[in-house]
Amino acid sequence: MKKRGNLLSTTWLLFFLVTAVFFYKFGERWFRSLLLYLSNAGWARNLISSMPLAQRVASRFVAGYDIDSALIVARQLENDGMLTTMDYLGESVTTVDEAIRAKEQILALYDHIEKNDDISANVSVKLSQLGLAIDSKLAMQNVRELLQRAELYDNKLRIDMEDSSVTDLTLDIYRTLRQEFGHRVGIVIQSYLHRTETDTRQLIENGAWVRVCKGAYAEPADIAFESKEDTDHNYIHLTELLLSAEARTNGVYLGAATHDEQMIWAVMEYAAANNIPASAYEFQMLYGIRRDLQRKLVADGYQVRVYVPFGEAWYPYFVRRLAERPANIWFFISNFFRQ
Ligand SMILES: Cc1cc2nc3c(=O)[nH]c(=O)nc-3n(C[C@H](O)[C@H](O)[C@H](O)COP(=O)(O)OP(=O)(O)OC[C@H]3O[C@@H](n4cnc5c(N)ncnc54)[C@H](O)[C@@H]3O)c2cc1C
Structure with a gap:
């Protein structure tokens, strides 16, 4: 047992040293791509x-393994003074059973x-x-059941946006459910995608409940902006469209999801x-990121909603958080040497 633990720790250490060298040699962009691959x-x-160390470090971004722990954080x-949205972690399931289990957990969450x-x-x-990867009708039916539960309690549901292979499918499912459930269902758009301005204009016509984020996945250069500058520029443009008089008249409600002070200003x-x-x-x-800024905005009279993820399937979510800010990796390494 101890031998296995040592082997794991050594592998862990090697992993970090290799990634650190990789980071220095090829720069932040490559490092980010490596982390997104690992996610x-x-x-x-x-x-x-x-690994216990990974679990400990992940707990900075994840509110716990079960509903009760997450509710303590949300409370x-x-x-x-914050608003909250709760996320039962999990993605890319490959069996119907897993999809049904996730739905049941989320129904229990609403309860x-x-x-x-x-x-x-x-x-x-x-x-x-x-x-979604098994059958889009299965995913749609699962979300429909979740929305019926949300409706029962006068609650809401937002469909997160995943990588570009499912953008069309996600928007199609959102539009169908929007017709059935109105504003009870919301959607997310990503400013790093070239297509997003067109999608946004359609969402404005329908008075959608929209979260704008920059986008958290590895996307090819022919469909996504490569530079932070272009992604940021588009982010500001999209928020302005969603705050326009036309959008507000149509019933659009903007959630500007970002930790970037420039975007917030x-x-x-x-x-x-x-x-x-x-x-x-x-x-x-996101829970655990820029808590100082979250508190300051609330103190200044702004509405802040914190995304509270929880559950056993924290790994991909956690590694995407490391990819967004490679400096987080040093926090990880310092914890390793402190063990
Ligand atoms: C509420 C919410 C919901 C989201 N939903 C989705 C979604 O559905 N689909 C999707 O693709 N993406 C989603 N994201 C992630 C998003 O796309 C970005 O990857 C993430 O928010 C980082 O971008 P940023 O706007 O904070 O700006 P960045 O330019 O990445 O960062 C700006 C500054 O914010 C701080 N910061 C950013 N990330 C971190 C971090 N991980 N750790 C510590 N500090 C950090 C740093 O100070 C950094 O300099 C969501 C983000 C939020 C906040």
């Missing part, structure tokens, strides 16, 4: 998610939120967690210049 690699998931955040009067969280889901400035009250939109951030 999808089964062998890396098995290796890393079994604390709401007591501190728990309803039972706790002091928590007013809504819920975010990924279609690939609900069977841009939204605030546009809103102030156009007399748009802070109640007409919200900022959204």
Whole structure:
């Protein structure tokens, strides 16, 4: 047992040293691509998610393994003046059983939120967690059942956006459910994709409940902006479209999901210049990231919704967080040497 532990630790150390060297040699972009590859690699998931150190470091971004732990976190955040959305972690399931289990967990999540009067969280889901790769009809039916439960409790559901291989399918499913459930269902768009302005204009016509983010997956250069500058520029453009008078008249409600202060200032400035009250939109951030900024925005009178992920399947979510800010990896390494 001890020998196996040592072997694992050594593999772990080697992994980090190799990635660190890789980082220095090829630069941040390549390092990010490597991490995004690892977030999808089964062998890396098995290796890393079994390690107590990884679990400890991941707990900075993940609110716990079960609903009760996540509700404690959500309650604390709401007591501190934040809004919350809860996410039962899981994605890319390959069997019908896994998809059904995920749906049942999320149904239970709605029940728990309803039972706790002091928590007013809504819920975010990924279609690939609900069977999209197996059969899009299965995923749609699962989300439909979730929305029926949300409707019962006057709650809401937002469909997260995954990688570009499923953008069309995700938008199609959203549009169908939007007709059935109205504003109870929301969607996410990603500013790194070239197509997103066109998608946004269609969402504005339909008065959608939209979260804008930059995008968290590895995408090819022919469909996505490669530079942060272009992605940021598009992010600001999209938030302005979604805050426009036309969009608001149609019933659009913007969730500007970012930890980037430049993006946040841009939204605030546009809103102030156009007399748009802070109640007409919200900022959204991930649990454990820029808590200082979350608190400051709330203190300044802005609405902030924190995305609270929980569950056993934390690995890909966690590695995407490392990819977004490679400096997080040093936090990891320092913990390794402190063990
Ligand atoms: C509420 C919410 C929901 C999201 N939903 C989706 C989704 O459905 N689909 C999708 O593709 N992506 C989603 N994302 C992720 C998003 O696309 C980005 O990958 C992520 O938010 C990082 O981009 P950024 O806007 O914070 O800006 P960046 O330019 O990446 O970062 C700006 C600054 O923010 C801070 N920061 C950013 N990320 C981290 C981090 N991981 N750790 C520590 N500091 C960090 C750093 O200070 C950094 O300098 C979501 C993000 C949020 C906040």
